[in-house]
Amino acid sequence: MKKRRKNTMLRVGLILTGLLAALILLGCFWTPYDPEAMDAAAKFLPPCLAHPMGTDSFGRDIFSRVLKGAGTTFGIALSTVAMGGALGILIGAVTGYFGGVVDDILMRLGDVITAFPSILLALVVISLMGPGKKSNVVLALGLVFIPSFARVTRTAYASLRDVNYVQSARLMGASHSRILWLHILPNTRQVLLPALTIGFNNAALAEASMSYLCIGVTPPDASLGYMLSEAQGVFQRAPWYALSTGLTLVSIIFGVGLIGQGLQREKGGEV
Amino acid sequence: MLEIRDLHVKFQGRTREAVSGVNLTIRDGEIVGLVGESGSGKSVTAMSIAGLLPRRSCDYSGEVLLGEVDLLHASRAMLRTIQGREIGVVFQEPMTCMDPLMTVGRQVEEALRIHTDLGREERRRRALRAMEEVELPEAETLYGKYPHELSGGMCQRAMIAAAIVTQPRLLLLDEPTTALDVTIQAQILELLKKLNRESGASMLFISHNLAVVRKLCSRVAVMQRGVLVEEGETDAVFHHPTHPYTQRLIAAIPTRRRKEDAP
Numbered sequence: 001m002k003k004r005r006k007n008t009m010l011r012v013g014l015i016l017t018g019l020l021a022a023l024i025l026l027g028c029f030w031t032p033y034d035p036e037a038m039d040a041a042a043k044f045l046p047p048c049l050a051h052p053m054g055t056d057s058f059g060r061d062i063f064s065r066v067l068k069g070a071g072t073t074f075g076i077a078l079s080t081v082a083m084g085g086a087l088g089i090l091i092g093a094v095t096g097y098f099g100g101v102v103d104d105i106l107m108r109l110g111d112v113i114t115a116f117p118s119i120l121l122a123l124v125v126i127s128l129m130g131p132g133k134k135s136n137v138v139l140a141l142g143l144v145f146i147p148s149f150a151r152v153t154r155t156a157y158a159s160l161r162d163v164n165y166v167q168s169a170r171l172m173g174a175s176h177s178r179i180l181w182l183h184i185l186p187n188t189r190q191v192l193l194p195a196l197t198i199g200f201n202n203a204a205l206a207e208a209s210m211s212y213l214c215i216g217v218t219p220p221d222a223s224l225g226y227m228l229s230e231a232q233g234v235f236q237r238a239p240w241y242a243l244s245t246g247l248t249l250v251s252i253i254f255g256v257g258l259i260g261q262g263l264q265r266e267k268g269g270e271v
Numbered sequence: 272m273l274e275i276r277d278l279h280v281k282f283q284g285r286t287r288e289a290v291s292g293v294n295l296t297i298r299d300g301e302i303v304g305l306v307g308e309s310g311s312g313k314s315v316t317a318m319s320i321a322g323l324l325p326r327r328s329c330d331y332s333g334e335v336l337l338g339e340v341d342l343l344h345a346s347r348a349m350l351r352t353i354q355g356r357e358i359g360v361v362f363q364e365p366m367t368c369m370d371p372l373m374t375v376g377r378q379v380e381e382a383l384r385i386h387t388d389l390g391r392e393e394r395r396r397r398a399l400r401a402m403e404e405v406e407l408p409e410a411e412t413l414y415g416k417y418p419h420e421l422s423g424g425m426c427q428r429a430m431i432a433a434a435i436v437t438q439p440r441l442l443l444l445d446e447p448t449t450a451l452d453v454t455i456q457a458q459i460l461e462l463l464k465k466l467n468r469e470s471g472a473s474m475l476f477i478s479h480n481l482a483v484v485r486k487l488c489s490r491v492a493v494m495q496r497g498v499l500v501e502e503g504e505t506d507a508v509f510h511h512p513t514h515p516y517t518q519r520l521i522a523a524i525p526t527r528r529r530k531e532d533a534p
Contacts, residue, residue, distance in 0.1 A: 164367040171321055172355030172382045172433070186372045 010262025027067030088149025096157030
């Protein structure tokens with residue numbers, strides 16, 4: 001433990017994601033221009049000093065919009081993982097640890113949910129709850145993401161429930177919840193943390209796709225997916241629009257993906 | 272103190288009982304050895320004392336009385352108040368019995384956290400005292416270390432410390448020295464003897480190593496194929512074994528051959 005081998009992936013991933021997160025955080029409070037402000041005199045400006053990513057068909061500053069949009073995508077992905085992860089881990093832990101009939105039922109239910117493409121299922125949920133609101137997107141995606149987290153957690157718990165140190169905690173009179181959360185949960189980190197980062201990426205992509213298809217976040221809220229669909233229409237006149245938006249999305253995914261890979265390579269853990 | 276009466280355990284899907292009709296008493300302050308080959312039912316007997324019997328997947332009958340409580344039929348909640356407080360358990364492989372992500376000190380304290388409302392300082396004080404009782408050197412430093420930083424022998428001492436920190440009346444020792452090399456084995460045996468002398472806790476020592484049992488236990492019980500075939504004072508059993516299985520077991524103990532024994 002004292003001597004850590006260099007984990008370049010994890011380090012690069014953390015730096016990249018950290019930078020992006022800092023920019024996004026900045027974008028929450030301050031953007032160079034008002035992301036909604038239109039300027040008829042500054043339509044389709046290519047990247048320049050005043051507008052580092054150029055302007056779009058309404059003369060809006062793309063950099064400001066990317067900051068806002070990335071914030072939306074990042075926020076939705078984070079909330080989705082928080083919701084899907086929390087419920088998924090809870091369900092997975094209980095089913096993996098106790099097994100039995102409840103396990104069978106919940107896991108088959110999970111199979112049913114995973115059998116649908118996630119976007120399609122989210123679409124159903126969105127149409128039930130009403131489109132356009134960020135919270136509905138989070139709810140829809142969160143629900144869709146529960147089974148995958150539950151499955152990973154379940155496997156980890158099932159493999160650890162009869163391990164010697166869990167057995168000895170049990171023999172000290174530890175209650176089930178103490179064993180579940182204090183003794184087993186920390187030891188599943190090597191599986192769970194990468195799963196959470198992969199889940200984050202899937203959620204970010206799912207949100208972008210949904211907004212691209214106009215069933216996710218709708219204007220005036222900026223979102224990377226919606227901006228991509230706008231950029232598609234003007235791709236020949238303003239290729240920088242699609243490029244800057246797309247590259248931002250790619251670097252978020254890439255950074256978090258690297259963190260996930262790096263975490264997987266970290267040593268220690270039992271599973 | 273602990274009384275096992277007519278214990279029968281049969282796992283579902285098996286034709287033979289794992290334990291059939293075992294009667295065994297452990298008196299206060301006594302160290303009883305339970306020996307037998309693999310599959311003789313000694314571990315299942317221990318499991319039913321510890322409350323680890325998978326009740327859903329086996330048939331069982333009889334009584335395992337600790338004081339007034341029948342451990343075999345007690346509720347989970349009842350068992351939890353006894354496990355770790357009145358019965359301490361030490362397993363065979365100390366390295367795998369410790370949570371790799373918890374400091375040694377926290378694990379020694381665990382039973383106190385579960386069973387008492389003691390404050391952080393008091394828990395720490397008691398944990399350190401238990402660690403000193405099992406002769407762990409530099410208990411203060413070890414308290415904050417992780418299991419992988421300890422040797423096998425030290426881990427086993429830490430596990431014993433974790434088992435005795437609540438001063439239980441009975442210690443269940445399931446082959447606690449088997450995974451250790453011989454010199455460490457001898458040290459742990461000395462330690463167990465000392466603990467038994469000083470605290471007066473009873474011990475059930477499960478082993479297939481007769482030499483170890485002979486050194487430590489005042490009474491010994493021999494199991495074969497789920498049945499208790501012989502039980503008595505250690506010296507008596509070793510000098511005049513009555514059951515043929517015991518005779519064979521004792522004959523199989525490797526001895527240093529003396530000159531006069533040589534042909």
